[in-house]
Amino acid sequence: MGERVLFFVLAIVAILSAGGVVFSRNPVRSALLLVLNFFTLALIYFSLSAQFIGVLQVIVYAGAIMVLFLFVIMLLNLGSPDAMPQERDLKRPLAYLIGFGILATLVSQSLALLIPATPQASPDVGTARVIGLALFTQWAYPLLLMGVLLTVGVIGSILLARRRAS
Amino acid sequence: MDAVPLNAYLILSAFLFVMGAIGVIVKRNPIVMFMCIELMLNAVNLTFLAFARYQTELLTQVAGHVFVLFVFGVAAAEVAVGLGIITVIFRLRESIDVDEVTLLRG
Amino acid sequence: MTLADFGWAILRIALMLGFLLGALPLVIWLERRALAWFQNRVGPNRLGPFGLLQPMADAVKLFFKEEIVPANADRLIWALAPALALFPALVAAATVPWGPNRLLTPVADVDIGLLYFSAMSSLAAYGVLLAGWSSNNKYSLLGGLRASAQVISYELGMGLALATAVLAAGSFRMTSIVEMQAQPLWGIVPLLPNWLIFTPWGLIGGALFFVCMLAETNRAPFDLPEAESELVAGYQTEYSSMKFAAFFMGEYIAILAICAIMTTCFLGGYLAPINFSPIQALGAQGGFWGVLASLTGALMPPFWFLLKVFALVFMFLWIRATLLRLRYDQLMNLGWRFLIPVGLVNLALLTVYVIWGWVPSLIGYGVAIVLYLVFFGSRKPERRTVLLVREAQPYRPKEA
Numbered sequence: 099m100g101e102r103v104l105f106f107v108l109a110i111v112a113i114l115s116a117g118g119v120v121f122s123r124n125p126v127r128s129a130l131l132l133v134l135n136f137f138t139l140a141l142i143y144f145s146l147s148a149q150f151i152g153v154l155q156v157i158v159y160a161g162a163i164m165v166l167f168l169f170v171i172m173l174l175n176l177g178s179p180d181a182m183p184q185e186r187d188l189k190r191p192l193a194y195l196i197g198f199g200i201l202a203t204l205v206s207q208s209l210a211l212l213i214p215a216t217p218q219a220s221p222d223v224g225t226a227r228v229i230g231l232a233l234f235t236q237w238a239y240p241l242l243l244m245g246v247l248l249t250v251g252v253i254g255s256i257l258l259a260r261r262r263a264s
Numbered sequence: 265m266d267a268v269p270l271n272a273y274l275i276l277s278a279f280l281f282v283m284g285a286i287g288v289i290v291k292r293n294p295i296v297m298f299m300c301i302e303l304m305l306n307a308v309n310l311t312f313l314a315f316a317r318y319q320t321e322l323l324t325q326v327a328g329h330v331f332v333l334f335v336f337g338v339a340a341a342e343v344a345v346g347l348g349i350i351t352v353i354f355r356l357r358e359s360i361d362v363d364e365v366t367l368l369r370g
Numbered sequence: 371m372t373l374a375d376f377g378w379a380i381l382r383i384a385l386m387l388g389f390l391l392g393a394l395p396l397v398i399w400l401e402r403r404a405l406a407w408f409q410n411r412v413g414p415n416r417l418g419p420f421g422l423l424q425p426m427a428d429a430v431k432l433f434f435k436e437e438i439v440p441a442n443a444d445r446l447i448w449a450l451a452p453a454l455a456l457f458p459a460l461v462a463a464a465t466v467p468w469g470p471n472r473l474l475t476p477v478a479d480v481d482i483g484l485l486y487f488s489a490m491s492s493l494a495a496y497g498v499l500l501a502g503w504s505s506n507n508k509y510s511l512l513g514g515l516r517a518s519a520q521v522i523s524y525e526l527g528m529g530l531a532l533a534t535a536v537l538a539a540g541s542f543r544m545t546s547i548v549e550m551q552a553q554p555l556w557g558i559v560p561l562l563p564n565w566l567i568f569t570p571w572g573l574i575g576g577a578l579f580f581v582c583m584l585a586e587t588n589r590a591p592f593d594l595p596e597a598e599s600e601l602v603a604g605y606q607t608e609y610s611s612m613k614f615a616a617f618f619m620g621e622y623i624a625i626l627a628i629c630a631i632m633t634t635c636f637l638g639g640y641l642a643p644i645n646f647s648p649i650q651a652l653g654a655q656g657g658f659w660g661v662l663a664s665l666t667g668a669l670m671p672p673f674w675f676l677l678k679v680f681a682l683v684f685m686f687l688w689i690r691a692t693l694l695r696l697r698y699d700q701l702m703n704l705g706w707r708f709l710i711p712v713g714l715v716n717l718a719l720l721t722v723y724v725i726w727g728w729v730p731s732l733i734g735y736g737v738a739i740v741l742y743l744v745f746f747g748s749r750k751p752e753r754r755t756v757l758l759v760r761e762a763q764p765y766r767p768k769e770a
Binding site for chain 1: 323348
């Protein structure tokens, strides 16, 4: 029972904060609600016994990516609610139509799934040791490619941020 | 203690994904659009981890976790470059309304 | 989880928070007295013996101060920021063991202990950043921006420094890291513990970590976010009363937590500097040896832990009294162009040791030092003009 109650509470918080991200008019509040959302997702990952991924979620998303977002919002002075008109009328009905279409499709598909109803994985699948072993043996080449991608990203962002030689 | 069924995770993930999709279409502020894309990526990560828990072989279980790690890496690279681009556009145009960025229009 | 487990968990949490909150006034007192001593002053000495009750008086004073809210502040976020600054500091030390008894410490001996600390310390940027933005004050905003850039930059160096401890112990688990350091020194010297700081990689990693933890806690010489001579008080300019006190407490608790992490990862945690096991073996005879054994045995681990933590806190104060504040570009250059390359080379050479053993690794350190001296040893101090004012201002669009 306990696990289901926990999941229900976390899911409610996650959905409400995700809604807040989309419907808040203030970018800073959007960003903060997104941090809350990532945090609840990390807790859900812990309950899925994915402890390594859960803590990485907090480090990468909450600790690095969202701080960067807030930094740019404050640097460009976009924080005040009326800094920019947020919505346009033409796109909104279309957006909701597409959104509910996707939602109906996904929910109807996921309700019909025929996968064993009990969790199969042992809790130590999510530990750093097991994931690390898989990452450096079976997935070594994708890992190297990821390193290349991140290096390219770093070089690209430095080039973009560099001041024009005037 | 009974476990949460797989369907519950998938439905939660579908809700988050759709929220993100609506946000990307509705918003005009590129930073908030970016945040909605991160929301969609996280919804997908949740399905990976939920499916990983219900796989029967160790190989496929770990594969779900590893794939989430790769999504983290891609998201980090994407944010680094994307925020750089937004900053440059703001410097050039003094506005970051996505509907006004039409430099590539022929 | 049975009721007994729950009770033990509550006791563990209470002991950890009790340590943090109990040591807090002591650290504040120590800072004021030690700074006075370094500066040849007297310092607060009126209230209680040696002025020990001075922090209480400060707290009472702050409690009764008027709280002033800036006119155009974002009220909700403005009120949230001090809590966000205090929370990560309070929970960051939850995986640190301060004694050998696993029922009393650490709060949670999880498999990802060190990563948990990394996660919590990276959340510390939010309180400062949001305080700076929501105050609607340009000094606060500049302080907040500086703080977030600084914390993100030094997070990387800190991760690389902590990775040496992880790689040497083969686990993220804090208790495993301490157990690794209980081995004989370098695997051969008996009765001396193998603290990580006594190995080449541990020495470099520990030095890196020390610099990074000064920057992470926004302390001198990296206290640019609250540089009073240029930014009034940075992000805390608009805060008064208990909200200011929350920032103040958060800063000192973060110092205690981060010193506890450094103690655990590099200075052998709760282990004594000498292995007392022969004395404890003699203790079975009773009499004098029995007293000596109980003095060196079960009672002592928390004492050694506290001694190391407070020695590190004293180093913080010593550095604050000695070094000048860095310029912002110097801070960024130090973080990105010195600490991170050194950390990467150090980690690579530690990997060489793990795979091939002592000799290739030590040769590697020798080669690295020679190469560094050849390429950078004769470099003169850099002199250039820096546009501090223009670079420090956030970008604003020109008037159309």
